[in-house]
Amino acid sequence: MLEISGIAVSDGIAVANAYCLLEPDLSFTKRKITDIDAEKNRLKEAVMQANIELEEICASANKKFGAEKAAIFSAHILLLADPELLATMEAKINDGWNAEFAVQETANTYIELFEAMDNDYIQERAADIRDVSTRLLAHLLGVAIPDYSRIAQDVIIVAEDLTPSITAQLDTTYVKGFITDRGGKTSHSAILARTMEIPAIVGAQTATKDIAQGAPLIIDSTTNKVIINATQDVLDVYLEKQQALFEEKQLLKQYRLCESISADGHRIEIAGNIGKPEDVDFILANGGDGIGLFRTEFLYIDRHELPSEEEQFLAYKTVLAKMQGKPTVVRTLDIGGDKNLPYLNLAREMNPFLGFRAVRLCLDKQDIFRTQLRALLRASIYGNLKIMFPMIATLDEFREAKAILLEEKQQLVEKGFAVAETIEIGMMVEIPSAAIIADLFAQEADFLSIGTNDLIQYTLAADRMNERVTYLYQPYHPAILRLVKTIIEAAHQHGKWVGMCGEMAGDKIAIPILLALGLDEFSMSASSILTTRAQIASLSKVELTKHLEQLFTFTTAFEVEQYVKNYMLKTI
Amino acid sequence: MNKTFKITVLEGLHARPATLLVTTVSAFESEVSIIYKGKSANLKSIMGVMSLAVSPGSIVEIAAEGSDASDLLDKVTEVIISQGIGEEC
Numbered sequence: 294m295l296e297i298s299g300i301a302v303s304d305g306i307a308v309a310n311a312y313c314l315l316e317p318d319l320s321f322t323k324r325k326i327t328d329i330d331a332e333k334n335r336l337k338e339a340v341m342q343a344n345i346e347l348e349e350i351c352a353s354a355n356k357k358f359g360a361e362k363a364a365i366f367s368a369h370i371l372l373l374a375d376p377e378l379l380a381t382m383e384a385k386i387n388d389g390w391n392a393e394f395a396v397q398e399t400a401n402t403y404i405e406l407f408e409a410m411d412n413d414y415i416q417e418r419a420a421d422i423r424d425v426s427t428r429l430l431a432h433l434l435g436v437a438i439p440d441y442s443r444i445a446q447d448v449i450i451v452a453e454d455l456t457p458s459i460t461a462q463l464d465t466t467y468v469k470g471f472i473t474d475r476g477g478k479t480s481h482s483a484i485l486a487r488t489m490e491i492p493a494i495v496g497a498q499t500a501t502k503d504i505a506q507g508a509p510l511i512i513d514s515t516t517n518k519v520i521i522n523a524t525q526d527v528l529d530v531y532l533e534k535q536q537a538l539f540e541e542k543q544l545l546k547q548y549r550l551c552e553s554i555s556a557d558g559h560r561i562e563i564a565g566n567i568g569k570p571e572d573v574d575f576i577l578a579n580g581g582d583g584i585g586l587f588r589t590e591f592l593y594i595d596r597h598e599l600p601s602e603e604e605q606f607l608a609y610k611t612v613l614a615k616m617q618g619k620p621t622v623v624r625t626l627d628i629g630g631d632k633n634l635p636y637l638n639l640a641r642e643m644n645p646f647l648g649f650r651a652v653r654l655c656l657d658k659q660d661i662f663r664t665q666l667r668a669l670l671r672a673s674i675y676g677n678l679k680i681m682f683p684m685i686a687t688l689d690e691f692r693e694a695k696a697i698l699l700e701e702k703q704q705l706v707e708k709g710f711a712v713a714e715t716i717e718i719g720m721m722v723e724i725p726s727a728a729i730i731a732d733l734f735a736q737e738a739d740f741l742s743i744g745t746n747d748l749i750q751y752t753l754a755a756d757r758m759n760e761r762v763t764y765l766y767q768p769y770h771p772a773i774l775r776l777v778k779t780i781i782e783a784a785h786q787h788g789k790w791v792g793m794c795g796e797m798a799g800d801k802i803a804i805p806i807l808l809a810l811g812l813d814e815f816s817m818s819a820s821s822i823l824t825t826r827a828q829i830a831s832l833s834k835v836e837l838t839k840h841l842e843q844l845f846t847f848t849t850a851f852e853v854e855q856y857v858k859n860y861m862l863k864t865i
Numbered sequence: 866m867n868k869t870f871k872i873t874v875l876e877g878l879h880a881r882p883a884t885l886l887v888t889t890v891s892a893f894e895s896e897v898s899i900i901y902k903g904k905s906a907n908l909k910s911i912m913g914v915m916s917l918a919v920s921p922g923s924i925v926e927i928a929a930e931g932s933d934a935s936d937l938l939d940k941v942t943e944v945i946i947s948q949g950i951g952e953e954c
Contacts, residue, residue: 371884377910403912412918415879422912598881638877638920660875 295521299472299497301514302483304820306535307470307492308528311508311521312448313501314455317438319430321393326386333383336392339432344373346428353442364596365421372425378403393433400426412638444468449510451500465489470512472500472519477758490575490820494519545823549580553826555808556864559834563826564620564816566794570611575819580826583620583677585742585816586794587612589665590628598636599661605668613676620677622742622792622816624721625694626665627683629654646747646756651684656693666701673713681719681742686726688733695737721794723747728776731783741784742816745795749773768797769850769857774806778845781810792816799825802854805861806844809837836864867928868938872951878919882950887911889944895931897941924954 326332351366372378378399385395400422407419431438441463449470450463471486476495486493492512494500497519504510504521511520511531520527553563564585565576576584592600592608613621628634629650637658642648655662669680682694695718705712722728723744731741745768750757752772755765767773777793784791792814797803799817804825807815815825840861847853874882890897890908897908901923906913908927919925929937945951 368884371887371911375910375912377907377913403916406916410916410918412920415915415918418879418915597879599875636877636879637875658875 294523294527295503297497297499297503297519297521298517299494299500299519300477301512301517302493302495303486303491304514305470305490305492305512306514306531306538307449307510307512308531308535309447309449309469309510311451311504311506311510312444313504313506314441314450314452315439315506317427317431317436319427319434319436321391321430321434323394324391325389326391327389329386329389332386332392335433336382336386336395336429339392339396339429340373340379342432343425343428344370347373350440350442368421368597369425369428372421373429393430396426396429396433412635416635449512451504451510453501470510471495472497472504472510472512474498474500477760487818487820542823545827548823548826548830549578551580551826551830553582553829555829555832555834557833557835559808561808561812561829562620562792562814563822563829564622564792564814565819565822566816567612567819570608570615572819573612573615576822577615579819579822581619581819581822583622583814584612584616585622585792585798585814587621587623589623589626590632593626593628593634594632596636599664602664602668602671605665606671609669609672609678610675613672613678616676618677620679620814622679622681622719622740622794623669624681624683625652625669626655626661627651646750652682652690652694653684655682656690656697659697662694663697663701666698667705670698670702670705670712670716671710673716674711678713679717679719679740681721681740683721683744684724684747685720685722685734686724688730688737691720691734691737721747722780723751723795725752725776728752728780731780732786735784735787735789738789740790740792741780742792742794742814743777743780745773745777745793745797748776748795749797752776767850768800768803769806769853771845771847771849771853774845774853777807777812778810781812785811790814801828801862802857804828805832805837805857805864806853808832808834809841809861831863832861833864837861866930866934866938867926868942869924869926869954870942870945870951871924871954872919872921874950875921877921878917878925878950879915882948883911883914885944885948885950886941887914889940890929890937893929893931893933893937893940895929895934895937897927897929897934897937900926900928925951 347366347370351363354366355363381399382395385398386392403422404419407415410416428438444464444467447467447469449472450468451472454473454475470491471493473495474497476483483493483495492514494512508522511523554560562582564583565581566586567573567576567584568588569591592605629639633639685691698718702712717739719738719740719742720734721744722731722741727734728748735741749766749768753765753767755762781791790813793812794816798815799821808829817825844853844856847856872878887909898905899908899914901917901919904917906917908914927941942953
């Protein structure tokens with residue numbers, strides 16, 4: 294029995310056998326051959342088989358996940374048919390080398406060439422060449438390439454890191470948890486785990502070395518631990534714990550159809566954050582009152598080109614229709630900076646978080662922005678759509694974005710499209726400048742949504758991605774609490790509602806403070822909705838409000854936390 | 866036989882635009898190359914086209930040689946313009 298630790302990125306306990314995503318062994322010897330024609334035929338045969346295989350994978354990915362995810366495999370098919378690639382390989386065989394060496398040499402030449410280019414998009418295509426040459430080599434050597442879509446029993450996935458192209462192949466019903474060597478709280482695998490509501494440990498460093506294929510595993514996210522090859526006794530203990538957690542969850546389910554209302558009758562909205570149309574199901578399963586944040590970046594990432602208006606329209610329409618009239622807040626594209634889109638060829642920046650991103654990029658590249666807005670407007674008739682702009686720093690930005698939105702609306706109406714009459718237009722408050730003049734914004738925006746993750750990092754000037762300054766990521770810092778108070782009061786003063794869509798909205802310590810301050814909408818990951826509703830039901834807003842004056846006298850986050858723990862978690 | 870174009874598509878000449886051009890010309894017998902900044906690549910090869918890394922706003926020359934060269938150039942022109950990839954110079 295061995296224990297390793299990492300960072301738990303989602304709650305729960307998982308018990309299942311390991312499924313290690315291993316690279317197949319494709320080692321071979323470089324050798325001279327004599328029958329050149331026979332060797333060329335071996336290569337042709339491998340190309341043909343790889344092609345058939347890719348066609349199958351592409352068709353199945355298309356059926357399971359849609360054309361967008363399947364596109365990566367059509368790109369591979371095109372590469373396989375490339376005359377230059379084939380000619381280079383055949384030239385190496387003409388020189389008397391075996392096909393394996395010819396494939397590898399050719400691939401390496403192109404990979405080096407592509408990786409050396411000053412263009413993110415082309416650098417990433419090197420990965421496609423690697424994938425295709427791996428597949429060719431596997432066929433030449435008669436080695437099977439693992440087909441992740443064939444996993445058909447409960448497993449815990451163990452990998453160095455999960456890439457979108459791997460997760461695109463996974464059947465999530467069998468995946469009970471993830472363990473990865475790399476990654477942090479905001480990595481792709483972390484977000485995926487939270488969305489799927491399965492436990493995951495990332496940054497476990499040596500997981501792929503320590504864990505053998507099929508080994509019995511336990512993930513315990515309460516202690517950030519992975520237990521490998523557990524004895525039966527330990528397994529039993531965890532199966533029991535898992536059962537207890539399951540029962541607790543069942544108990545919470547009674548809150549699924551309840552209203553979000555405090556013990557003294559103050560009604561709020563508990564909504565969910567989503568990143569893809571499918572995530573709506575998790576929100577509905579947990580009884581969310583709405584969607585407080587629909588991140589639209591999924592439409593733009595992991596692909597080679599901008600999404601069309603039609604494609605976006607369908608995605609937004611799906612979400613709105615599924616929500617059946619419940620409020621759905623869509624955030625316009627928040628890309629650029631750290632979340633790059635290779636195909637836009639954006640320059641690398643020294644300070645991506647302070648750079649050319651989100652609404653700044655949208656106001657500059659208006660084609661992109663207007664396409665998204667048109668798709669949203671056309672979808673608006675299918676539900677209760679609200680639109681908000683990210684990273685607003687000045688009123689000019691908000692005014693310009695809003696004017697473009699209204700202009701597109703006008704044009705659609707003139708062209709005869711149906712558009713909902715009233716669509717609330719709001720903004721994210723995540724930059725300190727916007728928080729400080731929230732009263733000015735509240736006069737022009739229909740609602741404000743506080744994005745705490747960014748608001749905290751900008752207010753404390755602490756990069757979220759930098760592990761050495763994570764101690765500065767302090768949601769209870771008096772400065773943050775004052776800003777949140779300022780924003781809520783400013784909005785209410787002008788009769789507007791305020792939401793919060795950062796991690797803080799689902800935080801047990803923050804919830805009593807936010808309820809007391811009068812926050813109207815709490816938006817969080819699906820898995821936090823029911824616990825939050827249960828907590829709200831146990832709190833009295835009137836009682837909590839009495840603590841506010843005292844709370845705002847504290848000088849440190851620690852004092853705030855202690856005070857809430859002692860006096861504000863139980864008010865009835 | 867050749868023609869010059871200005872590439873205007875936002876993402877430059879890779880991904881969808883490159884794929885479109887490659888599949889378009891692959892149907893013809895003629896040999897066809899694309900010339901950018903003094904470098905030439907086979908326009909029937911997706912790798913060749915991508916390795917040129919043609920960025921938006923730049924000028925490229927497409928040269929075809931063979932029995933159906935003129936039809937090929939007509940078709941390429943049509944695709945480039947109708948798909949918003951670029952314009953004739």
